[in-house]
Amino acid sequence: AILSLPTFSGLIDQRVALCLGFILLLTFANLRGLRESGRLFAAPTYIYVLSLGGLVIYGLVRSLFGDLEPVPFDQEKFAGVREAGGTLGLFLLLRGFSSGAIALTGVEAISNGVPAFRKPESRNAAITLTVMGGILGSLFIGVSVLAHRLHPYPSEEETVISQLGRAVYGEGVIYWILQFATAGILILAANTAYADFPRLSSIIARDGFLPRQFANRGDKLVFSNGIVFLAAAAGGLIVAFGGITNALIPLYAVGVFTSFTLSQAGMVRHHLREREEGWRRATIINGMGATATFIVLVIVAVTKFAVGAWLPIVVIPTII
Numbered sequence: 001a002i003l004s005l006p007t008f009s010g011l012i013d014q015r016v017a018l019c020l021g022f023i024l025l026l027t028f029a030n031l032r033g034l035r036e037s038g039r040l041f042a043a044p045t046y047i048y049v050l051s052l053g054g055l056v057i058y059g060l061v062r063s064l065f066g067d068l069e070p071v072p073f074d075q076e077k078f079a080g081v082r083e084a085g086g087t088l089g090l091f092l093l094l095r096g097f098s099s100g101a102i103a104l105t106g107v108e109a110i111s112n113g114v115p116a117f118r119k120p121e122s123r124n125a126a127i128t129l130t131v132m133g134g135i136l137g138s139l140f141i142g143v144s145v146l147a148h149r150l151h152p153y154p155s156e157e158e159t160v161i162s163q164l165g166r167a168v169y170g171e172g173v174i175y176w177i178l179q180f181a182t183a184g185i186l187i188l189a190a191n192t193a194y195a196d197f198p199r200l201s202s203i204i205a206r207d208g209f210l211p212r213q214f215a216n217r218g219d220k221l222v223f224s225n226g227i228v229f230l231a232a233a234a235g236g237l238i239v240a241f242g243g244i245t246n247a248l249i250p251l252y253a254v255g256v257f258t259s260f261t262l263s264q265a266g267m268v269r270h271h272l273r274e275r276e277e278g279w280r281r282a283t284i285i286n287g288m289g290a291t292a293t294f295i296v297l298v299i300v301a302v303t304k305f306a307v308g309a310w311l312p313i314v315v316i317p318t319i320i
Contacts, residue, residue, distance in 0.1 A: 001182040004162030012157060015243035020235055022187055027231040030194040033220035044184030049135060051178040056142030059168040063149045070151045071163045077155040095303040101296045102253045156244060198226025250308035257297035264290035
């Protein structure tokens with residue numbers, strides 16, 4: 001998002017250094033005991049939603065009235081393989097489905113944080129989840145329709161959102177706001193791992209399934225070892241993949257849908273063992289969830305195997 005800005009395009013060879021810099025920034029902030037601030041997180045989120053929503057509405061209006069030209073294609077910047085000839089086969093459809101499924105992950109964050117809501121927690125969380133789903137679906141479909149009309153293309157030098165933003169907004173202030181808001185929410189999203197992984201690893205360490213050092217707290221009462229380990233692992237991936245986020249997405253996809261499947265299957269086992277009130281209905285719901293996410297996992301693993309999905313398929317069972 002940052003390198004897509006013309007002013008910063010000259011830093012493209014410093015992509016890895018920039019990524020490592022942001023990792024260090026998040027690491028030091030969390031080691032100092034940074035707590036999530038609602039206002040800090042809200043500002044870039046609202047700005048991003050408004051600027052992206054404006055992009056979709058303004059862009060579609062201009063496109064429908066013939067006031068907007070498609071994105072000019074640059075063969076040298078194009079990063080991808082064209083699918084030419086023949087019919088739209090099942091494999092290509094499944095590959096597109098797997099990419100879409102990856103884009104929809106993250107909605108579980110609200111269900112994970114229900115206790116943090118004001119009372120009544122479950123009702124407020126449900127309303128928030130519904131609103132977020134509406135915003136996500138609207139923006140996702142809107143960007144897809146706009147992209148269909150303007151023909152942006154995958155590139156390692158400029159994001160698709162940047163291409164659409166420059167076509168619709170020009171290179172003025174609103175375009176810059178869109179790009180920096182995008183960068184801002186991605187950095188905040190990365191901080192989620194710093195909030196949750198050290199705490200989760202400390203619980204697993206207390207149960208004896210990770211080194212006990214993960215359960216130790218540092219001077220600021222944070223799980224310092226978990227934070228440092230996470231930073232080192234993230235930095236290693238960034239260096240190994242040259243800072244190319246597209247290459248890292250298949251690893252994320254396999255990991256996240258494996259987690260979803262295991263958690264849903266674990267809830268099925270819990271209901272069958274405890275048989276609490278309403279356990280039959282809960283078992284059916286979680287069973288359907290486990291089945292659905294497992295199907296997506298298989299599709300992602302097969303269709304993206306050659307572009308990186310093989311790595312977690314080998315590494316995760318090896319670690320276990």
